Amino acid sequence: MQCHTGARNVQKIMVCLKRVVDYNVRIRLKPDNSGVVTDGVKMSINPFDEIALEEALRLRERGVAAEVLVVGIGPADCQQQLRTGLAMGADRAILVEHDDEVLPLTAARVFLRLAEREQPGLVLLGKQAIDDDCNQTGQMLAALWGRPQATFASKLEIEAGVAVVTREVDAGLEVISVDLPAVVTTDLRLNEPRYVKLPDIMKAKKKPLETLTLAGLGVAPAGGLRTVAWEAPQARQKGAMVTDVDALVATLRDKGFFN
Amino acid sequence: MPKVLIVAEHSGGRLNQSTARCVSCALQIEGNGADVVVLGQDCAAPAAEAATLRGVARVLSVQRPENAAPLAAVLAPQIAALAAGYSHVLGPSTTFGKDLMPRVAALLGAGQVSDLMSVEGPRRFKRPVYAGNAIVTVEVPDSLPVVATVRTASFKPAGAGGAAAVEAATPGAELPGHTRFVEQRGGGGGARPDLQTARLVVSGGRGVGSEANFALLYQFAARIGAAVGASRAAVDAGYVPNDMQVGQTGKIIAPELYMAFGISGAIQHLTGIKDAGLIVAINKDPEAPIFQVADVGLVGDLFTVIPALERALA
Numbered sequence A: 001m002q003c004h005t006g007a008r009n010v011q012k013i014m015v016c017l018k019r020v021v022d023y024n025v026r027i028r029l030k031p032d033n034s035g036v037v038t039d040g041v042k043m044s045i046n047p048f049d050e051i052a053l054e055e056a057l058r059l060r061e062r063g064v065a066a067e068v069l070v071v072g073i074g075p076a077d078c079q080q081q082l083r084t085g086l087a088m089g090a091d092r093a094i095l096v097e098h099d100d101e102v103l104p105l106t107a108a109r110v111f112l113r114l115a116e117r118e119q120p121g122l123v124l125l126g127k128q129a130i131d132d133d134c135n136q137t138g139q140m141l142a143a144l145w146g147r148p149q150a151t152f153a154s155k156l157e158i159e160a161g162v163a164v165v166t167r168e169v170d171a172g173l174e175v176i177s178v179d180l181p182a183v184v185t186t187d188l189r190l191n192e193p194r195y196v197k198l199p200d201i202m203k204a205k206k207k208p209l210e211t212l213t214l215a216g217l218g219v220a221p222a223g224g225l226r227t228v229a230w231e232a233p234q235a236r237q238k239g240a241m242v243t244d245v246d247a248l249v250a251t252l253r254d255k256g257f258f259n
Numbered sequence B: 001m002p003k004v005l006i007v008a009e010h011s012g013g014r015l016n017q018s019t020a021r022c023v024s025c026a027l028q029i030e031g032n033g034a035d036v037v038v039l040g041q042d043c044a045a046p047a048a049e050a051a052t053l054r055g056v057a058r059v060l061s062v063q064r065p066e067n068a069a070p071l072a073a074v075l076a077p078q079i080a081a082l083a084a085g086y087s088h089v090l091g092p093s094t095t096f097g098k099d100l101m102p103r104v105a106a107l108l109g110a111g112q113v114s115d116l117m118s119v120e121g122p123r124r125f126k127r128p129v130y131a132g133n134a135i136v137t138v139e140v141p142d143s144l145p146v147v148a149t150v151r152t153a154s155f156k157p158a159g160a161g162g163a164a165a166v167e168a169a170t171p172g173a174e175l176p177g178h179t180r181f182v183e184q185r186g187g188g189g190g191a192r193p194d195l196q197t198a199r200l201v202v203s204g205g206r207g208v209g210s211e212a213n214f215a216l217l218y219q220f221a222a223r224i225g226a227a228v229g230a231s232r233a234a235v236d237a238g239y240v241p242n243d244m245q246v247g248q249t250g251k252i253i254a255p256e257l258y259m260a261f262g263i264s265g266a267i268q269h270l271t272g273i274k275d276a277g278l279i280v281a282i283n284k285d286p287e288a289p290i291f292q293v294a295d296v297g298l299v300g301d302l303f304t305v306i307p308a309l310e311r312a313l314a
């Protein structure tokens, strides 16, 4: 039997934050179709990652965890999102600088190195990033780390070295229990992230933000998937407006329904 | 020559229709057929069902007590072991496949093509990004296996008429004990048609106003034999359970008819219904963005429109 002293369950929680185009921005393709326009566009923490950070902060506030570390990969500009994470309440940050595209497998390899270095009891990150919509990184990290994964979490409880996670699945809700350390990816209904207050932004400027590189961590970018073309989706045409229910029913019958 | 392995999804002794959709996708990669692997504690029935799908060459059945629940950490190493003989490993882009396939990919040292929506070549595919606001074409090099989740709304289910052999398989993989299934809590669907496969879907948003008011939609749906969906706002407000959410972070569906009541038409919601045959929107706000994409729009109060629809269809 494991001896539980009543002390904290998790010393450290590592939260992965991705910088993405803000979810309110209507994205546009570049004129040469080489990607989407990001110059002058509002960038934010991926909303799912923000939920992950909020959950980590709540665990620390409840005394379940001692320290919250936020980590990110990308160009120097990602410091903004990490600073926002520090302003929300994270204790320190690590940016792994990399100017080129970061595939989920590359991200997972970087987070593995950081997990080995930092030894977190829990890694929290969003279930997907709203730019590439991949929904891969958490699962890949868990695989490479040889640790459990609990994806699409809408409830997280931690007790005696175990996380009990309620997951949003197609059939409803599924509850699994995983040994720590583990990787948990967050769904939208886990919590509502707090707003950052001005004094916290000032305080965040003094919190430590360490910068590393992919090469320094001994990670080579994953080969594999290459994006060869971008295009606009096929737009649905605006249809017809009808003025009353009878006209609606007539239209539906005309299209072959309810006959 | 490509060789495709499909990871079957099943529950309650039945094969999920997403598997038949993966078969259609696989046949576009390799026309001669694909293998299907079914993992479970006792999965003879879904394995037999998979064997009847046209285009399935062989069904591998992996039965062991550890596979009783679909835990990604337990299934992934078995699939990775079986993947050795294949160039492509496909799973459905359902929560089952989204959870499992990236773990398989990482064990194989490969990336993953998420939400594969069209096959442009054996190693060239299209997939949506930015909630479907852009489409990218991606290529996987010859040196790596293709691991993908298939956007099920983009492919028709393969028909019956196959007669593949079912073989027992015992992949040699060490299974972890660190992950345990506790329980499954069903959603609110009850006897209604399944949202992901229904021909007709009636959907409600914040405009419905309350859990009690949703009874109006359930009743209308029952009358026309439709499944019921919802916007995220309706789920967040507690009107309906999470499994009814349609959209970027909910279900991506392609019914023949989608009727949206009191849904504004946020981009994240529209992502989920792009492939619907006919979109009908009922909203009291003539400026609601959903009218920009609806095939048929009616400005009106859903609380008078629904009873009137019932009368007209009676």
Ligand SMILES: Cc1cc2nc3c(=O)[nH]c(=O)nc-3n(C[C@H](O)[C@H](O)[C@H](O)COP(=O)(O)OP(=O)(O)OC[C@H]3O[C@@H](n4cnc5c(N)ncnc54)[C@H](O)[C@@H]3O)c2cc1C
Pocket: A023, A047, A048, A130, B204, B205, B206, B207, B208, B230, B231, B232, B233, B234, B245, B246, B247, B248, B249, B250, B251, B261, B262, B263, B264, B265, B266, B267, B268, B269, B282, B283, B284, B285, B288, B300, B301, B302, B303
């Ligand atoms: C990362 C992220 C992911 C998201 N994923 C999803 C997702 O998967 N699915 C999803 O749906 N949303 C998603 N959203 C949320 C999305 O942005 C919208 O907030 C949501 O879809 C709005 O739901 P709604 O249309 O029901 O509510 P509202 O936008 O509030 O619209 C309610 C509509 O009801 C109409 N109405 C009110 N009363 C009546 C009446 N009596 N009769 C007729 N009409 C009436 C109003 O005119 C209004 O147009 C996501 C958001 C984010 C940030």
